[in-house]
Amino acid sequence: xxxxxxxxxxxxxxxxxxxxxxxxLWFEVHPENYMSAxxxxxxxxxxxxxxxxxxxxxxxxxxxxxADPDPEHLSALxxxxxxxxxxxxxxxxxWSSHRGIHQPDLLPFPRTHVALARIAGSISRMQDAxxxxxxxxxxxxxxxxxxxxxxxxxxLATLVSRTGCGLLVDVNNVFVSASNLGYGAEAYLDALPxxxxxxIHLAGHGPDEGGSGLLIDTHGAPVAxxxxxxxxxxxxxxxxxxxxxxRDDDVPAFAVLMAERARAQVLLEAGASTHV
Numbered sequence: 654x655x656x657x658x659x660x661x662x663x664x665x666x667x668x669x670x671x672x673x674x675x676x677x678l679w680f681e682v683h684p685e686n687y688m689s690a691x692x693x694x695x696x697x698x699x700x701x702x703x704x705x706x707x708x709x710x711x712x713x714x715x716x717x718x719x720a721d722p723d724p725e726h727l728s729a730l731x732x733x734x735x736x737x738x739x740x741x742x743x744x745x746x747x748w749s750s751h752r753g754i755h756q757p758d759l760l761p762f763p764r765t766h767v768a769l770a771r772i773a774g775s776i777s778r779m780q781d782a783x784x785x786x787x788x789x790x791x792x793x794x795x796x797x798x799x800x801x802x803x804x805x806x807x808x809l810a811t812l813v814s815r816t817g818c819g820l821l822v823d824v825n826n827v828f829v830s831a832s833n834l835g836y837g838a839e840a841y842l843d844a845l846p847x848x849x850x851x852x853i854h855l856a857g858h859g860p861d862e863g864g865s866g867l868l869i870d871t872h873g874a875p876v877a878x879x880x881x882x883x884x885x886x887x888x889x890x891x892x893x894x895x896x897x898x899x900r901d902d903d904v905p906a907f908a909v910l911m912a913e914r915a916r917a918q919v920l921l922e923a924g925a926s927t928h929v
Contacts, residue, residue, distance in 0.1 A: 655925040658917035669907040681708040688729040708741040717748040727782040743788040743821045763800035788821040793870035794830040806844035819851035847891035856899040873902030888924035
């Protein structure tokens with residue numbers, strides 16, 4: 654069966670998501686929004702899970718921080734995993750907390766051998782706590798950092814080999830980072846280990862309103878044509894993978910997102926025909 658396309662689930666779309674009958678449709682949520690003992694959001698998610706598979710996409714574990722993942726956070730995440738049995742659990746290659754101070758962003762770090770060992774340890778702790786393999790997402794980058802020992806694709810591939818984790822490839826992140834830092838998005842995607850890729854994200858971006866010339870990973874616009882082109886090229890190489898239409902700002906009507914989801918599904922099915 655061809656891997657299907659899904660949508661990021663938003664509260665304003667709960668009723669439509671529950672009623673949707675499209676074959677293969679799945680939904681992804683940030684688990685941090687559902688780490689509670691009860692309430693209407695958790696109840697709605699339980700209803701939707703009866704009809705559709707779920708993916709949990711974490712934003713709060715700060716795997717690239719210089720500290721172990723928060724055990725309380727991992728415990729709460731394990732409870733959600735046990736209850737909803739998601740087909741994918743993922744997190745970001747970034748940090749957002751330091752010594753108890755939390756930043757409202759996913760921040761970069763120098764890709765040193767020391768950082769590699771530390772992050773591999775954090776991923777292993779996460780996988781041990783959840784009792785399953787997780788996927789790690791490539792970041793969006795805006796300015797060059799100094800002090801790197803490894804290219805990002807080598808860093809990701811080494812994390813895969815050391816921990817057994819998989820990759821969540823955000824094609825929009827690749828396009829944004831490549832534009833901002835001046836490298837080839839195609840070469841980046843070609844360098845990723847195909848067998849490790851367990852999910853793909855597609856999202857929108859926009860120009861920096863300050864006039865810097867940077868592209869910003871806004872998740873507040875339709876998927877750009879250049880990102881669709883990269884996605885099709887990636888699928889041609891690796892075959893179809895579960896693919897998410899990700900929209901977190903200026904969220905349109907459910908039908909608009911479903912139209913983007915349908916476009917992704919067509920490309921996944923076309924890719925499947927060439928990887929029989």
